[in-house]
Amino acid sequence: MRVQGRGLVDRNSPVTFRFDGIAYEGFAGDTLASALLANDVRLMGRSFKYHRPRGVLTAGSEEPNALVTVGAGVGQEPNMRATVQEIYPGLEAQSQNRWPSLGFDLLSVNDLAAPFLGAGFYYKTFMWPRAFWEKLYEPVIRRAAGLGALSGKPDGDRYERAWAFCDLLVIGAGPAGLMAALTAARAGLDVILADEDARMGGRLLAESHEVDGMPGPDWVDSVLNELQAMDNVRLMSRTTVTGAYDQGTYGALERVGHHLPRAEKRPLETFWRIVARRSILAAGALERPVAFTNNDRPGIMTAGAVRTYLNRYGVSPGKAVTVFGNNDDAHRTARDLIAAGVHVSAVIDARADAAVDVKAPIYKGAVVSGSSGRKQLESITVRSGGREEKIATDCLAMSGGWNPTVHLTCHMNGRPTWREDIQSFVPTPGAIPGMEVAGACNGTMTTAACLREGAEVAARVAADLGKKAKAADLPKAEDDPYRLTALWHVPGKGRAWLDFQNDVTVKDVKQAATENFRSVEHMKRYTTQGMATDQGKNSNVAALAILADATGRGIPETGTTTFRPPYAPVAIAAMGSGATGKGFAPERKTTSHAATVERKAPLIEAGLWYRPSYFPQAGETNWRQSCDREVGYVRNAVGICDVSTLGKIDIQGPDAARLLDFVYTNTFSTLKLGRVRYGLMLREDGHVMDDGTTARLGEHHYVMTTTTAAAGQVMKHLDFVTQALHPEWDVHLISVTEQWAQFAVAGPKSRELLNGLLDTSLSDDDWPFMACGEVSVAGVTGRLFRISFSGEHAYELAVPARFGDSLFRLLVARAEAMGGGAYGMEALNVLRVEKGFITHSEIHGRTTAYDIGMERMISAKKDCIGKTMAARPGLVDPERERLVGLRPAGAAKQITAGAHLFNPGDAPVRVNDQGYVTSVAFSPTLGMNIALGFLKRGPERYGETVKLVDHARGVETLCEVVNPVFFDPEGGRVRG
């Protein structure tokens, strides 16, 4: 119910929303949880395993119970915490894990079967028959136990990623965080203040005490106003710092759109990577419940949460509230409720010597030992001395003390330190390099001390970073000592919950200890304690206290489980934002892309590049027809192909030749000016890295081409050789792949075509095979290389990239006028297979120069990368699988790449394997299927018949082993 005169919500701004289809009204500033409580809705969910009715336990992001699904269809968001979800007009939320309805859930029958469903139940029960697990047990269990579901459709929401940099990241904007940010900002540091709440202020928004003589929220506003006015401060609300990583990198999730109706352009969430020279963790503390029988009924919540609902939202979660705790802090809840006019039925303090200053019935040295009420709390049982007494109440505010939020300090393998006086863990100093800790998360439990510590730590950080902070004027605030006596568990019959979200009880933890799962990590996994989406934020410490007791050890010896990022759930969509669809990888497009698309050429990905597969023409019904036609262009007339995707590396300097001699197996220092040479490159382990041609343009100037696939790898390799192995060489290199558009002009009519285009015509004397040099194309200076990847008389013409589009169109038009035209990757591949030219299908990383028949290209006169290791006996063993050509023996049958080769009489099994097929093509020139592959002792076996078996595609056929050069083995055409 709403309480008049309390709360920070805007009572002039009513907001209508729906929960499970029913319309309710709240106010701007309400969370879904506070608005539902204001409407006396206590039942918000069903528990994971037993389907117990559950209400809200907390008022923050640690909430284990009140998880709802927001929205429907594509934008449906499961497992949203009602305590975090702000209401907005039109919000639609649904309860989860219940059927048919939240009020009547058939699977609550699990609760009656609870004696059989304890820790280890699955492991003991669903063991046989073995086949039942996948088909029966798992599907049934998954349906019965679960949280909300995704829509199953592609995510329609938008997410973003962003980077931020600062001197100081302050995590948490409660009293300590605000003071820290203010002190550091005044000292001139570049500060980011991040807080997961929609409104900054932390506990100051939830408490009734004054700071500096004004209400807490007013003091918060005054600090925020000052921070907001400073250029060196960024305030990030609704931003949860989720992880601490190496070298001052922090992950943070900003909820940008969850509190507003969906809008097209607005992201739902932004995942930040914040790089900070220093950070101050001021994340506060989380209150822990007390484990007593049936402590999970709707209406039972933490004492601090009750104060938050009252003081921040103007809501009392009950009409007759009982307070139960083991510390003085809990008394505040009772005092605040009474001051607001809410009836307090009793204050129960477990300590016999407690000083309780509250005007309500007081039970000292007493505990709550049970509760009743099915879908809502109706009464509790108080045990005092030997007597038990029932008290009618609809809300129990309980406090077992506060746990400092140490999580981020453990993300780099730090272990927290036990502090006896507060019965909890605090961060171990230095656990995260560059991170300081201040306030309640450091075990500092009064407002005045938090303010002081925030200022002091910030002043120290500022000094470390070379700035001087003025001695802060510390605001006056409450400084009441935080006294408590440990109370983890009230003994009694029945189940007492620890982990509300995963339904783990005290009995389960004891059971684990009994069955010798005594290590805290084993207990966690056996019981699933702390493994739900809330990661056991309000239950882990109590669970290990129970384990410590059950195993007869102290809590510090028992230790904690490992806290890992993220601190709060992060949607994978947020981390991966921008990486779906087109964002998955960059797209590289050639200068002829537009012309290619205009010709309706299907595109094929080659690394990041998009290249034409073939250029279809009217009347052609499949790709083979287009490909065969294009092969014919090159064999009979002239074809044009964009080859700009090949890597081009410009190499200059007096030691350029020396570099090439070192990275290539063959010699380039002897290459004449104006000539091109084919080169083979090895890795240092002796296997082939790449191949290509390199042209000598000047005495100290070469341009190397690499394959499309290995362009980046070769650049990196050359950089390594020139920087790490031979920095003394005077040579410089740079990638010019994108600066030059380069086109193959291939076929018997290639020279004729070029002569009609170039400003000076070509002759065989000036432009023999493997010549290169500058040419002028319609007034543009370009480079011409007489090289061929098709075995035909051919050239590659390069111009600055800005002329690529027009040159491609010009070349294709001229080729078409001469009975040729553009050709794509399919035809290019057929042409090279016909000639036995290799690509990365053959030099796939496990083949040597010997395997591809190029061992004689390794010069004996000089050292080169890979030479020594290539000479290892195993790499030149005649038994190795070596390059051969294959063609069908007898009737033409299908040949497939990836098929394996066997001797005809052998069974096609691994031990009989003789080799494999790497490339196949239908050769229109030869009128048959042809292939390249690797075969044991291959070159010695020309003329033999082998059996080709493709187990995956069910192909089996006989092939003849032949020389891999199928077409024009003498090479007359290329010189013609």
Add this chain to the structure above:
Amino acid sequence: MRITCPICGERDSREFSYRGADVALHRPDPEAGEAAWDDYVHLRDNPAGETRDMWYHEGGCGAWIVVTRNTVTHEVIGSELAAEVAR
């Protein structure tokens, strides 16, 4: 993880690609023998503690750098241009 490129300054590790131990800097003589080459190409220590390894500023200036870091604490202790280390 953040690495300082001596040319570009401190950058996120995803701008770099990793090659492995700085053994790569010490290429043996072609006649150094099988053991030396086996060491160079294949054998690597797996230190718990300080290590020096090669990173390539692929998303930046193209510099090869030698990074000294601690595999246990993840501390990045220093970085130098490979070209200067190799000289």
